[in-house]
Amino acid sequence: MKVGCPKEIKPQEFRVGLTPDAVLELVLHGHQVVIQTGAGDGSGFPDADYVAAGAQILPDAAAVYGEAELIVKVKEPQPDELALLRQDQILFAYLHLAPAPELTQGLLKAGTTSIAYETVTDSRGALPLLAPMSEVAGRLAPQVGSWTLQKANGGAGVLLGGVPGVSPGEVLIIGGGVVGAAAARVAVGMGATVTVLDRSLTRLSYLDDLFMGRLTTQFATKAALAQRLTQADLVIGAVLVPGAAAPKLVSRAQLSTMKPGSALVDVAIDQGGCFETSRPTTHHDPIYEVDGILHYCVGNMPGAVARTSTRALGNATLPFVLALADKGWRQAVTDDPNLRAGLATHGGTLTSPPVGEALGLASVTPDALLAGLR
Ligand SMILES: NC(=O)C1=CN([C@@H]2O[C@H](COP(=O)(O)OP(=O)(O)OC[C@H]3O[C@@H](n4cnc5c(N)ncnc54)[C@H](O)[C@@H]3O)[C@@H](O)[C@H]2O)C=CC1
């Protein structure tokens, strides 16, 4: 199969979908790989590394999309990229369709077979292609939150770690999954006072054991959240209902109950955000203020640390990329229910019921689609 990897064009996105190591694996499996010139530069992989691994370098995105049967990239297609996708092509990337009606319609119109990294599962029901980037974004969240809290950035001027004689800042993490646990690890390391809210008692129990008393866990009722919000200096939004739009957990009215100059970091912004007042921002212009509360809502946080993120993502995606290239999409998703869980669109049909529900669109399950193709 001919596998293509374009340069990412989302603002300040420096990751790349294939590493030179992944190219070599594909070539050893008998595939051809085409890479857009400069695609790996932001992650520290010059064209020469791809050539050494056996790839062919093409001059622009049109050439890569024109030649490739399987497109492997990082972020959801931007409008210019949607225009290049074809019905006979497979797209493997983050898609986050539930909050994105135009992108969803664009993929349906293109007829492309698209597979969303963020809903591919593993045998435990976890999300192995989301997890590495959640580890990164979780670790970044207290870092960007503490920067946001600095006075010069509009924040209250609170140092999360405190100093001898002055209390540390309070960090509230809503959602104790992969992002939440990684954020807790860094926030605890900074010396902050950390509370994690989650609706899963199993997860809270795990975090309680892991942190051995160095943070507080609390079941995520509306009352608990309302009370914790009044104390927090930094709130990290890290909830996920896989495939679906993020639930709005903090209303605009609740901002007035918070301390002025506090910060919200909405990591769940890629699924639409879990604060009513969240709207997507970019690394170039990451924060804005509503009712005296700072908001940081960057949807591609791991892109800021691309050298780490590209390798971490590539480690996780490679087995699935090889399966798609070796077998074709239909056999690969038939053989592997975990990859099948990522199937989002095919031939103009939406194959993600949570996205259908979020956007009010007709959908079928991937199983029903495959049964219909038999
Ligand atoms: N902005 C960015 O650059 C990035 C964003 N993300 C996003 O971060 C979000 C979290 O991802 P993960 O931690 O990997 O998910 P996860 O599935 O590991 O954890 C989500 C947690 O939220 C909890 N939860 C669900 N509904 C809740 C509610 N109403 N109240 C309290 N807790 C609730 C679940 O029990 C679970 O423990 C996702 O939207 C993901 O796409 C991930 C990576 C990068």
Ligand SMILES: CC(=O)C(=O)O
């Ligand atoms: C998860 C995701 O969308 C990202 O890492 O950009």
